[in-house]
Amino acid sequence: MTKQAIRPIPKEAFDWYDEYAHGMIDRREFMSRLATLGLSMAVLTSALLPDYALAEQVSFNDPSIKATFQKFDSPKGHGECQGYLVMPRELSDKAPVVLVVHENRGLNPYVKDVARRLAIKGFIAFAPDALYPLGGYPGNDDDGRAMQGSMDRTKLEEDFIAAAQFIKNHEMSSGKLGAVGFCFGGYIVNMLAASIPNELDAGVPFYGSPATLELRDQVRGPLLLQFGSLDERVNATWPDYEKTLNANKARYTAHFYEGAMHGFHNDSTGRYSQDDAELAWDRTVSFFERELG
Numbered sequence: 001m002t003k004q005a006i007r008p009i010p011k012e013a014f015d016w017y018d019e020y021a022h023g024m025i026d027r028r029e030f031m032s033r034l035a036t037l038g039l040s041m042a043v044l045t046s047a048l049l050p051d052y053a054l055a056e057q058v059s060f061n062d063p064s065i066k067a068t069f070q071k072f073d074s075p076k077g078h079g080e081c082q083g084y085l086v087m088p089r090e091l092s093d094k095a096p097v098v099l100v101v102h103e104n105r106g107l108n109p110y111v112k113d114v115a116r117r118l119a120i121k122g123f124i125a126f127a128p129d130a131l132y133p134l135g136g137y138p139g140n141d142d143d144g145r146a147m148q149g150s151m152d153r154t155k156l157e158e159d160f161i162a163a164a165q166f167i168k169n170h171e172m173s174s175g176k177l178g179a180v181g182f183c184f185g186g187y188i189v190n191m192l193a194a195s196i197p198n199e200l201d202a203g204v205p206f207y208g209s210p211a212t213l214e215l216r217d218q219v220r221g222p223l224l225l226q227f228g229s230l231d232e233r234v235n236a237t238w239p240d241y242e243k244t245l246n247a248n249k250a251r252y253t254a255h256f257y258e259g260a261m262h263g264f265h266n267d268s269t270g271r272y273s274q275d276d277a278e279l280a281w282d283r284t285v286s287f288f289e290r291e292l293g
Contacts, residue, residue, distance in 0.1 A: 009047045010037060011230070011261075014271055017048045018233065018262050022104065023149055027142065047270035050141060052109035055268035058116035064089055065119040070126070072166040077158035078151075082136070083128035084112050086119040087172065094174040096292035097167045100127035101160060101181030101188045103266075105144035106137035110268045111182070121285055123178075123292075126167040130156055148184075160188050161195060168199060176292040180204040180284060182265060186234075187211075190241075193219045202291035204284045207234045207262050210241040217244065221251035224287045226280045228260035228273075255283065 013034060020030035034044050060067055070085040084107060088095065098118050102111040107129035115125035131137050134147050148156075168177040177200055181189040186208015193203045194215035206226045210216055223245075227235055238254070245252050257264060257276040264273040265280055 009039070009044065009270060013037060013044060013048060014261055017271075021141075021145065022233075023145070050108070050110070050266070050268040052268045054272075055110040055113050055266070057113055057267070058120055060112075060116065062116065062120065065116055067116065067119075072128075072163060074155075074159040074162035077155040077162060078133040080133070081128060081159050081163065082132040083107075083126050083163055083167075084115055085167075086115045086125045086127075088119055088122055088124075091124075091172060094172050095122060095124050096176040096178060096288065097124040097126065097170060097173045098288060098292075099160070099164050099167055099177065099179040099181075099192075100125050101179065101185030102127065102130070103182050104148050104184035105141045106131035106148060108137055108141060108144065110266055111185075114180070114182075117281070118180075118285075118288075121289075123288065124167070124170060124172060126163065126170075128160060128163040130159060157188070157191055157195075161192065164192055164196065165199065174292075176201045178202040178204070178288045178292050180206070180288075181208060182206045183208065183263065190219070190223075191215070193221065193223060202288055204287060206265055206280070207231050209234055209237045210244075216241065217248060219245060219248055219250050221245070222287075222291055223250065223252040224283060225252060225254040226265070226284075227254065227256045228262055228264045228276070229256045229258045230260060231262035234262060255280065 016033050019025045066089045067086045071082050074081045100115045115127040118125040131147050137144050179189045186205035189203040189205040190208050191211045192200050194211035197218050197220050202222055204224045260273045260276045261271045263271040265277045
């Protein structure tokens with residue numbers, strides 16, 4: 001994949017995008033703030049908004065994998081749900097499974113590619129689309145964010161618990177379950193580690209906030225937690241979470257990537273940090289191979 005060009009965009013622009021992406025400000029306010037920076041709007045939006053053509057590291061036509069959409073039931077959530085199932089094509093024996101959890105805007109092309117990246121490493125990957133009950137990811141992140149924001153949070157969490165249990169019990173599953181997620185997905189991984197600690201065998205939350213206080217005492221790990229050092233919003237939650245993990249005697253490792261922002265693994269945006277993303281991904285794959293293998 002071609003390395004994304006470094007653009008001279010002030011950090012506050014990325015901070016504002018983070019606020020916008022998480023519903024703290026609306027699009028009008030976001031664009032109004034960008035206009036104060038003295039750079040062309042074309043340069044700013046090309047740096048800040050996703051270009052999913054950059055995120056394809058593994059083609060959906062890759063002959064070594066087989067990708068399909070698979071429905072599953074979520075009786076405590078939204079009922080019928082659907083995910084993107086990617087398996088090694090020449091799978092001769094049962095294999096570990098990994099749940100892949102998207103950000104707060106549905107199953108976009110970047111997250112589908114992450115699932116394919118896991119499949120070429122020998123894992124069965126399953127990436128649910130939280131927006132399926134509303135018709136699925138709409139093709140753009142703005143609409144996807146609004147759709148996901150309109151959904152019942154408790155039911156969404158139940159959908160991902162159901163998805164984890166569904167893929168753990170897949171006919172080709174070895175019975176070992178991992179989960180990796182990004183932003184909202186990182187929160188979901190932490191939530192799964194607290195809600196189904198005896199079923200989740202390994203979790204990798206990328207820049208995700210912890211589960212609610214009443215659940216955290218159940219976390220035992222193992223967890224591999226990935227943070228960008230400049231991600232002030234998420235990093236502010238870490239000290240209390242770390243205390244809980246230590247009190248629980250949980251198995252965990254936390255990495256902070258110096259100079260990296262929230263979303264540094266997402267290679268479709270200007271926040272992408274190639275060296276940090278590649279190191280974090282190598283650590284993720286090695287962690288899953290060790291804990292699930």
